[in-house]
Structure formats: C-alpha cells, structure tokens
Amino acid sequence: MRIGDLATSTRVSVRALRYYEEQGLLTSARSESGQRLYGSAAVDRVRLIQQLYGAGLSSKTILELLPCVDAKVSTPESRERLVAERDRITAQIAELVVARDRLNDIIDMTSRPNPQCDYA
Incomplete structure (x- = not known):
C-alpha cells in the first residue's frame, strides 16, 4: 500500500509516517517511481507506535524496544x-x-x- 493509503487506514498523517521512517520505527520499500510502499503489517506497526507514543514513550525508547517486540522476547x-x-x-x-x-x-x-x- 502507498503512504496515503496507510495514512488513511491508521488515521495518522503522511508527515507522521515519514517521521516514523526517519526515526527508524517504520520501513518501506520503494516503487520504480520512488513512492513508498508498505506491507499489510505496517498498519499494526503504526498502531503500536501510536499507542507507545500515547503512553509517553519517546521515539528513541520505542526504537530500542521494537526489536524485542518483533522477536517476542x-x-x-x-x-x-x-x-x-x-x-x-x-x-x-x-x-x-x-x-x-x-x-x-x-x-x-x-x-x-x-x-x-x-x-x-
């Protein structure tokens, strides 16, 4: 899915999604024309990031914890x-x-x- 579709699905701004990528919290592939493309798991990742931000965690803390979340250890x-x-x-x-x-x-x-x- 493209960045606009992810933004719509998660109710998160395109600007925020770009910021998440800059911080290393979210990854995308690129189309031949350079557009960001996200897999279906990106929706859950963005929701998790939003929940952690909402809980008061910094992007640095989230970045440090995401590998543990991903590995479930x-x-x-x-x-x-x-x-x-x-x-x-x-x-x-x-x-x-x-x-x-x-x-x-x-x-x-x-x-x-x-x-x-x-x-x-």
Whole structure:
C-alpha cells in the first residue's frame, strides 16, 4: 500500500509516517517511481507506535524496544524498562482518577444554582 493509503487506514498523517521512517520505527520499500510502499503489517506497526507514543514513550525508547517486540522476547534491560514505563503509566492513571473524582465532587457540590457564580 502507498503512504496515503496507510495514512488513511491508521488515521495518522503522511508527515507522521515519514517521521516514523526517519526515526527508524517504520520501513518501506520503494516503487520504480520512488513512492513508498508498505506491507499489510505496517498498519499494526503504526498502531503500536501510536499507542507507545500515547503512553509517553519517546521515539528513541520505542526504537530500542521494537526489536524485542518483533522477536517476542526481551532482555533483562528491556524488560526492566517496560516495567518502569508500565508503572509510570499506572501512577499517571491513578492521578487522573483522583482528578476526575475531585471534578465529580465539585460538579455535585456546585449543582445548585447560585446567582453569584453565574458565568453566562
């Protein structure tokens, strides 16, 4: 598939896909006319990259971890790094839950009309 098709399939911009290639996260073949061509596995790779970026990992970290993901094995160092990233995300989730619950409390507390707080 061409880069535009991959972008459409993954809802990722062409610019981002080019960046992934520049960083070594994604590979393509080239057509005779020089267009990038991707195999069907590229869709899953881009989705994985997006998930890892969304989890806060840097492109450098993702690049270091992808060989382990591809081989479905890990080194003690890569496993330690993955566990640390997971723990960081778990802590972030806990903080977000606390913030959400606090907002719910404020919403409940302020659900009664008060003319002094009219922001309209």
